Amino acid sequence: MDDRHENLTNVSLITRIIAFLWDYVIISGYLILLFAVSFFARPWLIPLFTASSLSAEITGFLLITLPVYLYFSISEGLKWHATWGKRKMGIVVVGVRGQPIGLGRSLFRSALKFAPWELAHFTIWHMVAPPEYSDYLIYSLLIAVYGLVFIYLISPLKSKNNQTVYDSIAGTVVRSKYRTKIPHI
Incomplete structure (x- = not known):
């Protein structure tokens, strides 16, 4: 394990959600x-x-997805290993052995993380645009979006390292830099 990250501990789903809500302040501003x-x-x-x-x-x-994707990828893959919201909550994204993940793995992780978001954009656009696809396909895609979001939310509760599905595939974990479960804001 990397010396800088040897004291990392698992992070609860609530802490991750709060960190994302802080990041959503930046996303909303954008x-x-x-x-x-x-x-x-x-x-x-x-x-x-x-x-x-x-x-x-x-x-x-x-205009929408790429800037948000790059914000997460660059923030988590480079110097801080965390977005603004994660830093505020005292958590970082690291490899399963505590090592920094680097930009390449961060880009991959973020692509997996935001796949449901982009799929939702695609699906909603095709719900309001002139019909190109069958209603069956559009509703199937909506079900897939909700299914992926549900799996992403529930997977940390089922994993011993509190990993989401996209973290597991990317070989990453979100860990606290502190010994406490929820750091002070």
């Missing part, structure tokens, strides 16, 4: 900024969202 800028950029954005479903999905991905 979305509010994006919404404000969209009023000025409207003439350039409308064609991107109306040209085709593919163009709309790519634009949505580039």
Whole structure:
């Protein structure tokens, strides 16, 4: 185990949720900024969202999902090993032996983590856009989104290391830098 991380302990699901809520403050700030800028950029954005479903999905991905994905990947894969919310809660993302995960593994972990989010965007877009896919497929995708979210939420409760499914696949764990279960804010 890496010397810097030898005192790491498991983190409860509640601590992880609180950390994500802190991170959602940053995400919400970004979305509010994006919404404000969209009023000025409207003439350039409308064609991107109306040209085709593919163009709309790519634009949505580039403006919403990609920045959030990069925020998590870079924050957890580089210097701090944690997003702002995780740092605030005193937790870090490390490899199963306590080593830093690096940017490559962090990018992979975040891709797995945000797959349901992006699948939800895809599905909702196709619910409101002109029909390209059958209702059966769209509703199946919605069920898959909710199923993945449920599995992601319940998996830390079933794992001895409190790992989510995406942590298990990526070979990562979220650990506390302190001996206490929930660090002081």
